[in-house]
Amino acid sequence: MPGKNLSRDEAQQRASILGVDAYRVRLDVTSATDPAAATFRSTTTVAFRCTEPGASTFLDLLAAGVRAVTLNGRALDPATAFDGARVHLDGLAAENVLVVDADCAYSRTGEGLHRFTDPVDGETYLYTHYEPADARRVFATFEQPDLKAPFTFTVTAPAAWNVWSNAPHENVTEDGAARTWEFAPTRPISTYLTAVVAGPYHVARDHYSRTLADGTVLEIPLSAMCRRSLAPSFDADEILGVTKLGLDFFHEQFDYPYPFGKYDQAFVPEYNIGAMENPGCVTFREEFVFRSRVTDAAYEGRANVILHEMAHMWFGDLVTMRWWDDLWLKESFADFMGSYGLVGARTRYSGAWVTFANQRKAWAYRQDQFPTTHPITADIRDLEDAKLNFDGITYAKGASVLKQLVAYAGSEAFFEGARRYFKRHAFGNTELGDLLDILEETSGRDLKSWAAAWLQTAGVNALTPEVTVDAEGRITELAIHQDGEVLRPHRIAVGLYDRDADGALVRTRRIELDVTEARTVVAEATGLARPALVLLNDDDLTYCKIRFDAESLETLRAGLGDIEDDLARALAWSAVWNLTRDALMPARDYIALVLRFAGQEANIGVLQSLHSQAKSAVDLYADPAWRGEGGRLLADGALRELRAAAPGSDHQLAWARFLAQTANGSEHLGLVRGLLAGTARIDGLEVDQELRWALWLALAAAGQASDEELAEELATDNTASGRRQHTQCLAARPTPEAKAAAWSAVIDSDELPNALVEANIAGFALPGHRDLTSLYAAPYFKLLERIWADRTIEIAMRIVGGFFPQAQVSEATLAEADGWLAGHPDAAPALRRLVLERRDDLARALRAQACDRA
Numbered sequence: 001m002p003g004k005n006l007s008r009d010e011a012q013q014r015a016s017i018l019g020v021d022a023y024r025v026r027l028d029v030t031s032a033t034d035p036a037a038a039t040f041r042s043t044t045t046v047a048f049r050c051t052e053p054g055a056s057t058f059l060d061l062l063a064a065g066v067r068a069v070t071l072n073g074r075a076l077d078p079a080t081a082f083d084g085a086r087v088h089l090d091g092l093a094a095e096n097v098l099v100v101d102a103d104c105a106y107s108r109t110g111e112g113l114h115r116f117t118d119p120v121d122g123e124t125y126l127y128t129h130y131e132p133a134d135a136r137r138v139f140a141t142f143e144q145p146d147l148k149a150p151f152t153f154t155v156t157a158p159a160a161w162n163v164w165s166n167a168p169h170e171n172v173t174e175d176g177a178a179r180t181w182e183f184a185p186t187r188p189i190s191t192y193l194t195a196v197v198a199g200p201y202h203v204a205r206d207h208y209s210r211t212l213a214d215g216t217v218l219e220i221p222l223s224a225m226c227r228r229s230l231a232p233s234f235d236a237d238e239i240l241g242v243t244k245l246g247l248d249f250f251h252e253q254f255d256y257p258y259p260f261g262k263y264d265q266a267f268v269p270e271y272n273i274g275a276m277e278n279p280g281c282v283t284f285r286e287e288f289v290f291r292s293r294v295t296d297a298a299y300e301g302r303a304n305v306i307l308h309e310m311a312h313m314w315f316g317d318l319v320t321m322r323w324w325d326d327l328w329l330k331e332s333f334a335d336f337m338g339s340y341g342l343v344g345a346r347t348r349y350s351g352a353w354v355t356f357a358n359q360r361k362a363w364a365y366r367q368d369q370f371p372t373t374h375p376i377t378a379d380i381r382d383l384e385d386a387k388l389n390f391d392g393i394t395y396a397k398g399a400s401v402l403k404q405l406v407a408y409a410g411s412e413a414f415f416e417g418a419r420r421y422f423k424r425h426a427f428g429n430t431e432l433g434d435l436l437d438i439l440e441e442t443s444g445r446d447l448k449s450w451a452a453a454w455l456q457t458a459g460v461n462a463l464t465p466e467v468t469v470d471a472e473g474r475i476t477e478l479a480i481h482q483d484g485e486v487l488r489p490h491r492i493a494v495g496l497y498d499r500d501a502d503g504a505l506v507r508t509r510r511i512e513l514d515v516t517e518a519r520t521v522v523a524e525a526t527g528l529a530r531p532a533l534v535l536l537n538d539d540d541l542t543y544c545k546i547r548f549d550a551e552s553l554e555t556l557r558a559g560l561g562d563i564e565d566d567l568a569r570a571l572a573w574s575a576v577w578n579l580t581r582d583a584l585m586p587a588r589d590y591i592a593l594v595l596r597f598a599g600q601e602a603n604i605g606v607l608q609s610l611h612s613q614a615k616s617a618v619d620l621y622a623d624p625a626w627r628g629e630g631g632r633l634l635a636d637g638a639l640r641e642l643r644a645a646a647p648g649s650d651h652q653l654a655w656a657r658f659l660a661q662t663a664n665g666s667e668h669l670g671l672v673r674g675l676l677a678g679t680a681r682i683d684g685l686e687v688d689q690e691l692r693w694a695l696w697l698a699l700a701a702a703g704q705a706s707d708e709e710l711a712e713e714l715a716t717d718n719t720a721s722g723r724r725q726h727t728q729c730l731a732a733r734p735t736p737e738a739k740a741a742a743w744s745a746v747i748d749s750d751e752l753p754n755a756l757v758e759a760n761i762a763g764f765a766l767p768g769h770r771d772l773t774s775l776y777a778a779p780y781f782k783l784l785e786r787i788w789a790d791r792t793i794e795i796a797m798r799i800v801g802g803f804f805p806q807a808q809v810s811e812a813t814l815a816e817a818d819g820w821l822a823g824h825p826d827a828a829p830a831l832r833r834l835v836l837e838r839r840d841d842l843a844r845a846l847r848a849q850a851c852d853r854a
């Protein structure tokens with residue numbers, strides 16, 4: 001499709017001559033409840049100025065058809081003006097009014113206006129999702145973040161529905177079976193931030209008010225929505241409680257009144273990402289409405305996302321990046337604010353920085369070691385680049401570097417900088433330099449070299465301690481080695497740990513210093529007694545991989561779980577995982593650490609990441625000759641800890657889920673079946689619906705669930721979630737036919753919604769089924785370009801990433817991947833990036849297996 005992939009150059013050119021005064025968008029979605037209706041009517045009126053009268057330009061529009069285009073009262077022929085992706089305009093006046101009357105398609109991929117019908121009650125639900133560039137699937141738009149404008153939406157929908165948008169509605173009129181909702185104009189916002197949510201959603205309402213410094217009272221109506229059939233599980237009080245704490249906190253920190261009037265939060269079905277910060281109308285994945293028991297880590301994760309999106313109301317919505325190069329200006333900040341806010345706003349999730357250190361940073365380390373890594377401020381040539389940049393660098397590394405900036409420049413300079421940034425650039429667009437200028441004002445420091453080292457270069461440094469001692473066991477020198485292509489200034493704390501009287505490993509000394517060179521001596525440590533453990537980057541101030549000296553590593557092998565402090569222990573876990581991934585610690589040694597100490601891990605989020613990492617270690621990093629034994633050890637460990645866990649605890653649930661993931665022998669699978677049948681019980685463990693599906697997946701993957709049994713389970717849980725999990729179970733059956741069916745459902749048709757594409761891939765690609773799926777490696781590489789050309793980018797990304805033969809860890813698969821890369825130098829850069837990353841995972845797994853074998 002010509003022009004579908006808007007380039008930065010085109011966007012800059014357009015912004016250089018255009019200014020947009022207003023959009024008026026009318027949508028008629030009364031057809032949504034008719035499954036046969038594929039499209040809805042979309043009429044856009046745009047008022048815009050042009051500084052070069054006579055010039056040409058274009059709008060972006062991905063529509064099924066265009067009925068009419070009128071520029072300044074002059075009708076244009078849609079057949080020539082519209083090419084399927086753009087509406088071309090010639091002979092612009094200084095002031096223009098354009099009207100585009102189009103038919104746009106309901107989406108099944110989560111991009112644009114997504115339509116979902118609830119299997120429970122047959123009700124239909126709609127919502128929009130646009131970032132980075134899918135507003136053009138719903139109305140004609142200048143699809144780039146720096147052409148901001150006020151938007152006025154009018155939506156005609158079935159009469160029984162409610163409709164929300166960024167602004168509150170001003171008027172609702174009823175006409176037979178339809179109601180028309182007229183919304184107030186928004187403040188100037190970017191196209192990707194506009195939103196419509198429509199359907200018979202269940203809604204909970206509340207209110208927030210705050211007296212501002214000047215004595216005026218800010219009133220913010222609050223609401224939270226979900227599908228009706230989820231209402232019994234909807235804990236809106238908890239959600240709105242976190243929301244109010246967050247509004248208090250960000251008003252205190254940012255000193256800029258919330259600028260978008262009301263604050264709605266919609267939990268929507270088949271959502272592709274965690275959430276989206278549409279001003280005044282945030283959308284979340286509805287899996288955040290917990291219909292079965294989840295651990296507190298899930299509640300913490302949801303609260304983090306609520307605060308992340310709320311921070312965007314300022315970082316991103318009020319002040320927006322000019323182009324996607326500076327996506328970090330909103331995502332790194334929001335990611336940082338998610339954890340910072342959980343602690344600062346006095347929510348009950350006081351361990352948020354532990355989660356950040358252990359889980360969020362793991363994402364950053366992984367991404368930053370791919371050959372495709374990039375500086376935090378990226379070079380984004382076009383929309384496909386932009387789509388792939390919602391990654392571990394832009395979010396987690398960026399947030400880690402902001403945490404380091406707070407340590408380096410001070411939190412007062414950082415937040416005073418934020419306050420000035422909002423006031424100076426409200427409703428505008430910014431680049432890196434705009435932020436640095438302000439931070440230099442408030443910190444009094446030259447941040448150009450800091451930014452060059454941290455924001456404009458890629459890669460992660462490793463910090464390694466070198467300890468020399470004298471005959472009495474006193475430190476003669478503690479030096480820190482910094483490795484990496486670029487050496488950076490790290491403000492870090494060094495923790496010295498020893499056993500206390502009860503045997504716990506506790507910090508006896510904390511030394512804070514700047515590490516700037518390849519080798520830095522910690523002068524303050526000289527003369528101290530050699531501790532049992534030297535922990536670099538204690539308190540997790542900087543972004544780096546930490547290594548250990550030999551004696552400290554021995555201490556960890558003997559007593560990692562005895563480290564008393566949650567954050568220090570999480571850092572140690574993270575470090576030994578990095579050693580495993582870097583082929584410096586055999587996978588079986590890492591698994592032994594997990595088996596030995598995970599049972600005493602108090603932090604539930606850390607425990608759950610240990611589970612997934614241990615599973616990966618067996619599946620990918622262990623010597624294949626030992627893999628079977630490693631898998632049995634994990635399953636035995638899961639069963640042992642499940643029986644030992646406190647009845648009714650989060651830990652018990654986490655171990656039950658881990659047992660479901662690892663079960664392989666007859667003892668484990670027998671218990672799984674017994675739990676499902678009710679013939680076996682674990683005291684305090686409630687086998688609720690989501691746990692049932694996890695147990696069925698274990699049986700299905702082992703070939704021990706019949707189609708009739710799975711159909712029966714679906715009949716008792718014929719919900720959106722039930723259908724997804726049933727699909728995953730079918731794809732997880734260990735037969736050639738089941739794999740062929742899952743593959744074909746995804747590859748041979750584009751009828752499946754995003755959620756079922758994902759479920760099929762997840763079931764198909766179980767690592768334990770590597771023998772069954774090996775014959776799909778060759779067709780995968782043959783299909784790549786066609787998939788990339790034919791599918792929407794969201795679905796193409798899932799297929800390319802999910803069907804890559806990741807479990808086929810062999811030189812032969814590596815050669816196949818290399819062959820494709822060598823043979824397709826001109827494939828779309830975003831497609832090559834995805835393949836390069838999966839290929840790199842494979843090469844890493846081969847190195848780790850060699851280490852484990854040695």
Ligand SMILES: [Zn+2]
Pocket residue numbers: 277308309312330331334335
């Ligand atoms: Zn975000």
